[in-house]
Amino acid sequence: GESVGLHLPTLSVQEGDNSIINCAYSNSASDYFIWYKQESGKGPQFIIDIRSNMDKRQGQRVTVLLNKTVKHLSLQIAATQPGDSAVYFCAENNAAGNKLTFGGGTRVLVKP
């Protein structure tokens, strides 16, 4: 889910189903990637990260997949819960500096 204009793409998912959020990154030199969750009126909250020497990393209910060939990152949330409703951002960083560049974000709405 990349940003289109001023509107965040929205993913509606039934509670208990799995969610997949996609992100295309721009810099082939990026070697560190992070997924963040942001609830309304709050700062970003770390979910999971992955370095470029890996293509998959798993956390609790979350999995990040990295495809460097097509510069694509995805976040999978298993058994999505109402508390997972938020906006999700990917962010990239390259070894040349410590600045993070954020993707456009995807809103996840969990239906009970």
Place this chain on the structure above:
Amino acid sequence: GAVVSQHPSRVICKSGTSVKIECRSLDFQATTMFWYRQFPKQSLMLMATSNEGSKATYEQGVEKDKFLINHASLTLSTLTVTSAHPEDSSFYICSAIPQPYGYTFGSGTRLTVV
């Protein structure tokens, strides 16, 4: 884990006035902090990198005279929006990189200029 504390969480100011936002690192020292701006339904955009004891580094298109950054200690960076106008209304977020926790964000400041 380490905490980045941001204050105030919300501020309303009149057009033409200045407002200061504070970002503090709790329980760790931060030689570098980052300031982001986020407009509604948009992503975070890096405004500047705040460096303790030296000048901030601003991203292209960000007016350094309008967004004054001071990082006078290892635990405090401030962002002052000078002569604020309604178009400066936004959500401002700071971050730091406490080791070994990695990038950590403050809770943000909602600025409304009326």
